[in-house]
Amino acid sequence: MDGVAHFTLENDEGGGTTLAMSGPLLVSTIGQFEDELEQVSEDIATVDISEVEEIDTVGAWVVSKFARRHSAEIIGASDSAHHLIGAVESASSEADMRPERDPVWKRVAIRMGERVYNARGSVYGVVGFLGQVLIGFASVLRHPSRFPLKALVRQMELVGVAALPIIGLMSFLIGIVIAQQGAVQLSQFGAETLTVNLVGRITLRELGVLMTAIMVAGRSGSAFAAQIGTMKLTEEVDAMRTIGISPIEQLVIPRILACTFMMIVLGFFSSVVGIVGGAVIGQVALGIPFFTFLERIQEVVPIYDVWVGLIKAPVFGLIVALAGCYNGMQVQGNSEEVGTRTTMAVVSAIFAVIVIDAFFAVFFTEIGWG
Amino acid sequence: MAGHQRFSDEPPIVIEGLENKFGDFAVHQDLDLTVKRGEILGVVGGSGTGKSVLMRSIIGLQTPTAGRIEVLGHELTAHDPDEELGVRNRWGVLFQGGALFSTLTVGENVEVPLKQFYPEIDDELRKEIARYKVMMSGLPEEAVAKYPSELSGGMKKRAGLARALALDPELLFLDEPTAGLDPIGAAKFDRQTKELRDTLGLTVFLITHDLDSLYEICDRVAVLADKKVIATGTISELIDTNHPWIDEYFNGPRGRGAQSAHNLNTERAAADKGD
Numbered sequence: 183m184d185g186v187a188h189f190t191l192e193n194d195e196g197g198g199t200t201l202a203m204s205g206p207l208l209v210s211t212i213g214q215f216e217d218e219l220e221q222v223s224e225d226i227a228t229v230d231i232s233e234v235e236e237i238d239t240v241g242a243w244v245v246s247k248f249a250r251r252h253s254a255e256i257i258g259a260s261d262s263a264h265h266l267i268g269a270v271e272s273a274s275s276e277a278d279m280r281p282e283r284d285p286v287w288k289r290v291a292i293r294m295g296e297r298v299y300n301a302r303g304s305v306y307g308v309v310g311f312l313g314q315v316l317i318g319f320a321s322v323l324r325h326p327s328r329f330p331l332k333a334l335v336r337q338m339e340l341v342g343v344a345a346l347p348i349i350g351l352m353s354f355l356i357g358i359v360i361a362q363q364g365a366v367q368l369s370q371f372g373a374e375t376l377t378v379n380l381v382g383r384i385t386l387r388e389l390g391v392l393m394t395a396i397m398v399a400g401r402s403g404s405a406f407a408a409q410i411g412t413m414k415l416t417e418e419v420d421a422m423r424t425i426g427i428s429p430i431e432q433l434v435i436p437r438i439l440a441c442t443f444m445m446i447v448l449g450f451f452s453s454v455v456g457i458v459g460g461a462v463i464g465q466v467a468l469g470i471p472f473f474t475f476l477e478r479i480q481e482v483v484p485i486y487d488v489w490v491g492l493i494k495a496p497v498f499g500l501i502v503a504l505a506g507c508y509n510g511m512q513v514q515g516n517s518e519e520v521g522t523r524t525t526m527a528v529v530s531a532i533f534a535v536i537v538i539d540a541f542f543a544v545f546f547t548e549i550g551w552g
Numbered sequence: 553m554a555g556h557q558r559f560s561d562e563p564p565i566v567i568e569g570l571e572n573k574f575g576d577f578a579v580h581q582d583l584d585l586t587v588k589r590g591e592i593l594g595v596v597g598g599s600g601t602g603k604s605v606l607m608r609s610i611i612g613l614q615t616p617t618a619g620r621i622e623v624l625g626h627e628l629t630a631h632d633p634d635e636e637l638g639v640r641n642r643w644g645v646l647f648q649g650g651a652l653f654s655t656l657t658v659g660e661n662v663e664v665p666l667k668q669f670y671p672e673i674d675d676e677l678r679k680e681i682a683r684y685k686v687m688m689s690g691l692p693e694e695a696v697a698k699y700p701s702e703l704s705g706g707m708k709k710r711a712g713l714a715r716a717l718a719l720d721p722e723l724l725f726l727d728e729p730t731a732g733l734d735p736i737g738a739a740k741f742d743r744q745t746k747e748l749r750d751t752l753g754l755t756v757f758l759i760t761h762d763l764d765s766l767y768e769i770c771d772r773v774a775v776l777a778d779k780k781v782i783a784t785g786t787i788s789e790l791i792d793t794n795h796p797w798i799d800e801y802f803n804g805p806r807g808r809g810a811q812s813a814h815n816l817n818t819e820r821a822a823a824d825k826g827d
Contacts, residue, residue, distance in 0.1 A: 208720070209666070209670060209673075209681075209719055209720050210641070210669075210670065212670075212673065212677075213670055213672030213673045213674070214672065216673070216674060216677055217674065238720035238752070239681075239684070239685075239688070239720050239752065240681055240720060243680065243681060243684060244677070247680070262753070265751055266751065266752075269688065269751050270684050270688070273684040273685075273687035273688040274680075274683070274684055274687070275683045275684065275686070275687050275693045275696065276683075276693075277659070277683060277686075277693040277694065277696040277697060278696065278697045279657060279659040279660060279663075279679055279682070279683075279696060279697060280657055280659075280660070280697050281657070281697045281698070281699075515701070516654070516701055518654060518701075
């Protein structure tokens with residue numbers, strides 16, 4: 183903006199000093215002007231603002247603050263300036279800008295205590311939630327007419343069918359990477375042909391299902407948490423309850439069933455596509471014909487590897503869906519909570535899946551499916 | 553006034569032939585509206601007549617399909633970034649829910665526009681400005697250090713108002729400021745708006761459904777219907793137009809209630825003066 187604010191100092195005959203301000207006193211011109219005002223060290227008896235062209239509340243505030251500091255009298259104020267100065271003076275306050283915070287050492291201790299306390303609460307919460315789901319499931323079985331078939335089909339489409347392309351692509355690429363990297367290492371022992379064993383066993387036993395679970399947690403677990411969380415915020419869930427519809431039956435059970443069932447299908451699909459990826463690399467880089475690769479798979483991979491994958495898949499699906507729905511149902515308060523809970527759903531689902539996978543690995547080896 | 557454009561007499565908002573289309577559906581067509589300096593203009597219209605879209609077009613959040621919008625002497629529909637920058641610090645906007653930044657305290661919220669546009673202002677002075685703005689918008693002192701999530705709906709709106717007033721704007725946009733407030737809070741907010749207009753010389757563009765606000769504080773009312781502003785004027789002028797929608801709006805049961813309440817208030821005020 184144009185125009186600059188100035189001031190001049192004049193000594194009166196009475197011995198006092200008058201500070202005369204001129205120019206526009208606006209929020210756009212005040213920055214520099216205020217700095218200069220701060221430098222004034224003389225005793226000021228009167229502040230003359232009759233030459234001020236324009237003034238807004240910020241200008242009025244600066245004038246009144248200056249006058250207060252020097253216990254000076256303001257003269258020459260136009261009607262509007264007088265009005266503004268009165269208004270800002272009556273609105274002055276000393277309040278802090280931020281709430282007071284505890285010192286760091288105290289905050290750390292408090293935060294840790296809260297975490298520990300909440301950990302117990304969330305274990306109870308998840309177990310309780312699982313119980314609610316089982317009760318809901320039992321009551322749906324007793325009253326098959328209440329079974330949310332449409333919602334189940336819809337969720338199966340969203341969780342399963344819609345995920346096929348991305349999971350297929352991911353598995354294909356993983357198959358390629360394992361075959362290619364495996365061949366490089368195995369060739370040091372002259373055992374490139376064992377690449378087939380590597381690809382077949384690792385995708386069917388571990389990677390197919392594990393990577394799918396991680397992908398489903400990211401795609402669907404987060405969506406469950408966000409959808410149910412938003413429905414809680416907009417009081418849709420409460421509305422369902424008042425009408426007599428159980429949100430567990432209508433929202434949670436279809437999602438959990440869909441996720442558990444589709445995980446089996448997706449996990450198997452992922453393993454198969456992974457093997458195909460390995461076979462493609464076999465044909466292109468290792469000199470193993472495509473169909474020979476597939477035939478060798480049949481010979482070197484024991485059938486129980488397929489069972490291992492298929493048994494783990496529904497468990498992982500259940501964990502992902504439970505984490506998503508549980509966290510969604512825990513949302514309350516504001517929209518920020520939806521974000522936090524969604525993150526929590528994905529992180530805790532992936533973490534739990536990997537921990538359970540470790541247990542499964544030991545278990546299956548112990549029963550002789552190693 | 554020494555080459556300064558502030559508070560000159562040109563109308564702060566001039567809209568000519570505005571058209572807003574969403575796909576094939578036109579919300580506005582050939583809409584004309586002029587807001588006079590220093591007035592509180594109420595904008596009314598049924599749900600879905602595009603009151604908020606109109607406001608968003610004026611403040612540049614929605615690009616109109618056709619037409620001309622001039623705000624404070626700058627033509628915004630020309631999409632010249634310099635032109636836009638020249639007006640952005642001269643208006644304040646209060647959104648329906650307050651739209652406060654949730655990670656900042658109320659005081660810090662008010663500081664944001666000051667920091668953005670006038671970084672040369674000293675930290676201490678900026679804090680003082682933020683504090684008195686919060687107080688001026690009618691919040692208690694303790695509210696300065698509170699986070700938006702700790703405030704009630706009415707307090708959020710006041711905090712939003714404080715932020716809208718941060719730069720001492722000439723033009724203030726209020727989107728349904730009294731919606732969702734209790735009648736006492738709404739009346740207070742109305743009074744506050746009027747006081748601020750009188751003290752700061754604001755021009756106020758007020759979208760509202762609140763008939764009491766229309767009677768109490770609006771100088772003129774613009775009625776949106778049939779994709780355009782069908783009438784502008786004082787309430788009595790509007791009633792004289794005999795348009796069926798306007799008639800239903802002001803002469804329906806609620807309109808009558810607000811009118812008689814207004815008359816009662818004016819009588820009381822006159823009686824108080826007489827004593």
